[in-house]
Amino acid sequence: MEATLEYLAVGLLIIVLVAVSYHMVEAATSTLATTYEEQLYTIAERTMDKIVLTPGYPEDWGTNINVTPDTLQDFGLSLYGTRTPYTVDPDKVMRLANLSTLPNPLLLNTTRLAQLLNLQGYGFRLRIRPMLVVNITVLDYTPINNLKFASKFRVTVSNYYGLGIPNVNVTGMYVILRVQPGTGNQGDLELKTIFTKSNLTDPLGQCILDYTSDLETYFNKNRTDKWFFAFLIVRAEWQGLVSIAGYATTAQGGVPAQGYIIGNYVFVDKGLNITTVSNNGQNSGAVLVKDELLQAVPEYQELLNFTTVTWCRDATGAFRSNDPLCNNAGKVLPSAQKWYLIGYIKYVEPLSSHIFVFAQFRGNPVAIVISRLPNIDIAYGGTGAVPANSVSLRRMCTLYNYPYIVELTIWRRVEGFP
Numbered sequence: 001m002e003a004t005l006e007y008l009a010v011g012l013l014i015i016v017l018v019a020v021s022y023h024m025v026e027a028a029t030s031t032l033a034t035t036y037e038e039q040l041y042t043i044a045e046r047t048m049d050k051i052v053l054t055p056g057y058p059e060d061w062g063t064n065i066n067v068t069p070d071t072l073q074d075f076g077l078s079l080y081g082t083r084t085p086y087t088v089d090p091d092k093v094m095r096l097a098n099l100s101t102l103p104n105p106l107l108l109n110t111t112r113l114a115q116l117l118n119l120q121g122y123g124f125r126l127r128i129r130p131m132l133v134v135n136i137t138v139l140d141y142t143p144i145n146n147l148k149f150a151s152k153f154r155v156t157v158s159n160y161y162g163l164g165i166p167n168v169n170v171t172g173m174y175v176i177l178r179v180q181p182g183t184g185n186q187g188d189l190e191l192k193t194i195f196t197k198s199n200l201t202d203p204l205g206q207c208i209l210d211y212t213s214d215l216e217t218y219f220n221k222n223r224t225d226k227w228f229f230a231f232l233i234v235r236a237e238w239q240g241l242v243s244i245a246g247y248a249t250t251a252q253g254g255v256p257a258q259g260y261i262i263g264n265y266v267f268v269d270k271g272l273n274i275t276t277v278s279n280n281g282q283n284s285g286a287v288l289v290k291d292e293l294l295q296a297v298p299e300y301q302e303l304l305n306f307t308t309v310t311w312c313r314d315a316t317g318a319f320r321s322n323d324p325l326c327n328n329a330g331k332v333l334p335s336a337q338k339w340y341l342i343g344y345i346k347y348v349e350p351l352s353s354h355i356f357v358f359a360q361f362r363g364n365p366v367a368i369v370i371s372r373l374p375n376i377d378i379a380y381g382g383t384g385a386v387p388a389n390s391v392s393l394r395r396m397c398t399l400y401n402y403p404y405i406v407e408l409t410i411w412r413r414v415e416g417f418p
Contacts, residue, residue: 026030027084032275044391044410047117051126052088052395052406055080058323062091063263064333069095069108075116077406086397088404089303090372091263093128097374101114105267105336119410123381127407130373132165132243132395133158134236139208142215145224147364150232150249151212156245157205160405164205168238171198173207174249175304176218177287177358179227179277185360187227189279191217192304209234209282227275227365231356233289241403246289246354248369255361259370266309266343268357268368274311274341275358275365285309285343289354311343351400386409 054076061067073212079089081112095108114120131395157168179187195214209232231248235242248257256269268274277284284306304312312319312326319337321327325344330337345355357368390411397404 003165011208016186040410041391043122043286044393044408047124047410048393048406048408050117050407051077052086052397053076054078055089056092062089062093062095065106065263065265066330068106068332069112072108072112072116073281075108075113081244084398086126086395088397088399088406090374090399093376093399094262094374096126096128096261096376099260101256102258102260102267102269102340104260105333105340106262111302113378119380121413123387123408123411123413125379125407126376127378127405128376129160129405129407130243130375131160131241131403131405132168132236132373133162133375134234134243134245136232136245136247140212141321141328142212142219144215144219144228144344145230149215149228149230150247151215152208152210153232153247155199155201155207155209155234155236157201157238163256164203165238166201166203166205166279168205168236169198169208170201170202170207170209171196171235171237172211173233173235173310174211175231175233175287175313175356177229177277178222179229179275179365181225181227186276186278187271189284189306190226194304229275229277229356229358229365229367231287231369232369233354236403243402244289244353246356246369246371248356249369255366257342257366257368257407259346259357259368261355261370261372264344264348266345266348266355266357266370267340268343268359268370270339270341272341272359272361272366272368274309274313274343274412277358277359278308279306282306283308285311285358286345286355287358288349288352289356290349290351293300297359297375305309305349305352307345307347307349307355309343309345311341312337313341352401373402381411381413390416 046241055078056076057074059080061072077088077092079087097103135156138150139153142151155170157166176193178191180190181187195211197209201207232247232249234245246370259268286307286309288305288307314320329342355370359368392409394407397406
């Protein structure tokens, strides 16, 4: 009997010891996991602060074309000289943008970015998007001789997460520039016409802007032996938040209708023939659209400023290296002489949201839209990575006066897999 009790006591003691050991191991593992996550959170927080609160070095690397990804010494997107925190420099953001149809000649790729942020052992995803995302879809065209002008649009306004926002006040400004053709690719601006329409988005965040009748009436009164450059600017406002979008209305049939502006330099597709438009005796190569354009209705027309672009190709198509500014771009970006049409603007309005360049493509006049407010979504370590453990941080920042969300997700490379 006594032996049996002793065996039971020993068995019970073993069970207690195993339970206590298991609990101790579980507690230690839990503590280790928490510490592991907190360390990753600390790295993410430190990296986010560096991105949005420091300007990098050189501080003007966004506009200074001589600063290439290889010569950039420190990364940061903050606007240099501002006293307002979380103000992001859009020119620096432009260095991260890469259009699928036209590669960025000064792209800061994710491999170099990881080196500058000292994140080679980590994977990360960086997204910079407006709080109001405006998408423009063409629903119908109005044929005018051999051209078709986009005339009916669906405007979709969504939040950062892609959900449509109802009751957004959407105002669209359809701009037509009538130009008298001259010799070569030169012409004189005869008339600037602007059609403005407003609408509210429905429960899905969509509304229609229809300029069909306006265009039909306009071209019934205008001879079609002129050049017509047309583009659409849309302003969306919801509870004090504002977003701007631009669209080249004759962008169809393979027209390369986008480009980059880095500092004072403009980069567009080499297949375009640039048109020089004389405006009140001043040779102009672009229309520059100022910040919060439509807020000044009906004085908005005064916010469409013509600006002169000097292009770095002569009449034969050769690169003009005899011009100091062109020669500077040619030395920094030798390959750009072959793959891009480069121009420079003497003065860029600091608060401009878009620049529309006059050009011709296959003999037809087109407007090229260059947005200075690009959306960014880049990743290092695989765009399809599904990390076992990651940390995401978001900060609300401003580009010019527009509210943007900067989102950073970081994970350890060993824990992420494509």
